[in-house]
Amino acid sequence: MRSSWTRPPGWVLLPALLGAAVVLLPVIGMLSRLDWAAIPELLTSESSLAALRLSLWASAAATVLCLLLGVPLALLLAAAAANPNRFRAAGLLRSLVLLPLVLPPVVGGLALLYTFGSQGLLSGALEFFGIRIAYTSVAVVLAMTFVSMPFLVISVETALRGLDRHLLEAATVDGASRTQVLRYMVLPLLSPALISGAVLAFARSLGEFGATLAFAGSMQGVTRTLPLEIYLQRETDPDAAMALSLLLIMVAVLVISLAYSRSRSTWQQ
Amino acid sequence: MRRSSALISTICAPALVLGCADDDDAELQVFAAASLHSVLAEIAEIYTEETGTEVQINAAGSSTLVEQLSHGAAADVLATADETTMEQAVESGLTSGDPEVFAANHLVLITPPGNPAEVQGLSDLQDSAVDTVVCTPQVPCGAATARLADSAEVGIQAVSEETSVTDVLGRVRSQEADAGLVYATDALQAVGEVEALELPGAAEDPNYYPVALLEGASSAEAGMEFIDFLLTNEQAQQILQEAGFTEVDR
Incomplete structure (x- = not known):
């Protein structure tokens, strides 16, 4: 029954190939410009390594933050959407949470600056606690979390809506507490969505540029992530910029393929 | 027209x-x-x-x-x-x-109005308590900054090295930084929003x-x-x- 659906009509082949070309051709164009012999040297420069290191750990930190805060948010949204009395509120909250998706990242960066900057909305409170965010790696993680959160919330909320509510209700009837249902039923059932959501959030964090540039600043080893380093190298050494772009693509492809192969095996279980 | x-x-x-x-x-x-x-x-x-x-x-x-x-x-x-x-x-x-x-065009030192960090010259930018923003050495304004700092024998402690001089201006203008080095022309564009200070030697090496x-x-x-x-x-x-x-x- 399902096999008839998974095989689309033949005519989709042409637009599908065009679609793939739109995404892949520019990448091929970039690869054709690479000076392959010089790549090892370009990639192992101190500034490149510092940027890669920062990008990787900051993206990982942002992904963890997205999971810790985004999953509860998705649970709340899905619950509200299932309740007819709160349906509208849920819709409004959802559109607000998804705002970073449509906001130009630079605007997001400015918004963060006006909130967490030294003259921002929370400057008094931050100063009181002696917390400094501007020009630190914390600002990088914050900018990444801001732009990546919607990806995780969407993945998880969509999956939550697809869960069998009767099954979960039956578990509650059998005496399981709500936390137990969440821990032993909902989260395991959600694991493919959690993985794909986390991967999307990580990939988006890795590519994050505008918000970081506008909010965090640019300092080697502290706030200059791989995309910022690429932007800077472009000024003087386009070859180095291309090599770094290749590195970014390789890391992203690696993470995405690893995660999807894992989530596929989860599906098959 | x-x-x-x-x-x-x-x-x-x-x-x-x-x-x-x-x-x-x-x-x-x-x-x-x-x-x-x-x-x-x-x-x-x-x-x-x-x-x-x-x-x-x-x-x-x-x-x-x-x-x-x-x-x-x-x-x-x-x-x-x-x-x-x-x-x-x-x-x-x-x-x-x-x-x-x-x-x-030559570099000048800019601060937010009132100069909150009381920056008097290039040597004050060695203090890491002063949030200084400069251009990165790879771009023209950053190269000029490096030249100026070298000849004055000052090691600037910057919190951020921007890719464009307008970003340096922006950070001082929004008071997110205490001091910055920009071109005289940039400082002139933000009169009233930043205070500009001429630096010895800057005009001679534009x-x-x-x-x-x-x-x-x-x-x-x-x-x-x-x-x-x-x-x-x-x-x-x-x-x-x-x-x-x-x-x-x-």
Whole structure:
């Protein structure tokens, strides 16, 4: 029954190939410009390594933050959407949470600056606690979390809506507490969505540029992530910029393929 | 009418690659460093009035302009914010004839109004308690900053090294930084929002702004005429100086 659906009509082949070309051709164009012999040297420069290191750990930190805060948010949204009395509120909250998706990242960066900057909305409170965010790696993680959160919330909320509510209700009837249902039923059932959501959030964090540039600043080893380093190298050494772009693509492809192969095996279980 | 052509050039600047430049009215295409945009627009207005030749300005970072040109963008005149970038254009065979310097610009120290960190000079920027923002050494304003710091034997402790001088201005303007090093022209654009401090030695070691005719110029004659106008016309030089550029001895 399902096999008839998974095989689309033949005519989709042409637009599908065009679609793939739109995404892949520019990448091929970039690869054709690479000076392959010089790549090892370009990639192992101190500034490149510092940027890669920062990008990787900051993206990982942002992904963890997205999971810790985004999953509860998705649970709340899905619950509200299932309740007819709160349906509208849920819709409004959802559109607000998804705002970073449509906001130009630079605007997001400015918004963060006006909130967490030294003259921002929370400057008094931050100063009181002696917390400094501007020009630190914390600002990088914050900018990444801001732009990546919607990806995780969407993945998880969509999956939550697809869960069998009767099954979960039956578990509650059998005496399981709500936390137990969440821990032993909902989260395991959600694991493919959690993985794909986390991967999307990580990939988006890795590519994050505008918000970081506008909010965090640019300092080697502290706030200059791989995309910022690429932007800077472009000024003087386009070859180095291309090599770094290749590195970014390789890391992203690696993470995405690893995660999807894992989530596929989860599906098959 | 004149306004509309300036407007078109502003709209077209980022879209140039998409072919927005095909405007029949524009007889002269000028690629200019971002810091020159408003002054050149003003000078071009007078030039158009006197000669009848319409001028279209594409403003971007100097190295971006050279990159666009080497990828086949068509233009008649190139004006960059430093000599190094112009040299790259010359070496790539993009120019025809020698570049000529038409203006100079030097670094000044800027602080938010009231100078909250009480910065008095370059040496105060060694204090890590002062949030200093500078340009990164890879871009012209950063190279000038490094030169200035070296000759004054000061190790600047910056919290951020921006890719563009306007970002440095922005951070001081929004009071997110206590001090920054920008060009005199940038400081002048934000009078009232930042306080500027002249630095000893900065004016003696400025960045020079060269202009050159391009190899692919559709009208070499009109291009040369515009360059001459820029170099010798009194009104043009006055506009440059009012914007904070300094005159160059030739």
